[in-house]
Amino acid sequence: MSIESNVYHFEYGIPGFEHLHQFAFYEVEGELPMRLMKSVEDEEISLLIVSPFFIYPEYEWELSESSKQELCIHSEADVEIWSIITIPSEPLQATINLMAPLVLNINKKIGKQLILHDNHFSSRAPLIRA
Known part of the structure; x- marks a missing residue:
């Protein structure tokens, strides 16, 4: 896979990194469906x-x-959803951000981090469920 094929444009960056607009996605080996977003x-x-x-x-x-229009999404086949993981010094305390998913249009190579306001999802849900 060439680097150009896995680079996505985030028009507004992502929260905390609004000045960054281009992110490359790399597969991570292992049993979990993970990627490195760089x-x-x-x-x-x-x-x-x-x-x-x-x-x-x-x-x-x-x-x-409005998000579908902004990301030029016409069908579910256009979309991938990812969540950012936070790994503290104690890896068993790792969390997943369910409140702010990354939405990617895999055909147009554009993405956005959404903030879900009207729900019960946590920005620090346990990565390892009890």
Whole structure:
């Protein structure tokens, strides 16, 4: 896979990194569906992401029409959803951000981090469920 094929444009960046607009996604080997999301503009910025549905199969919310238009989404086949993982010094305390999923249009190579306001999802849900 060439680097150009896995680079996505985030028009507004992501919260905390609004100045960064290009992120490359790399597969991570292992049993979990994970990727490394790395800034093209600042090589020191990288985030570990995971499919939230793998850990929380009941995770569900509605993508707004405005977000669909902004991301040029016409069908579910256009979309991938990812969540950012935070790994503290004690790895068993790792969390997944279910409140602010990354929504990618895999055909147009554009993305956005949404903030889900009207729900019960946590920005620090346990990565390892009891």
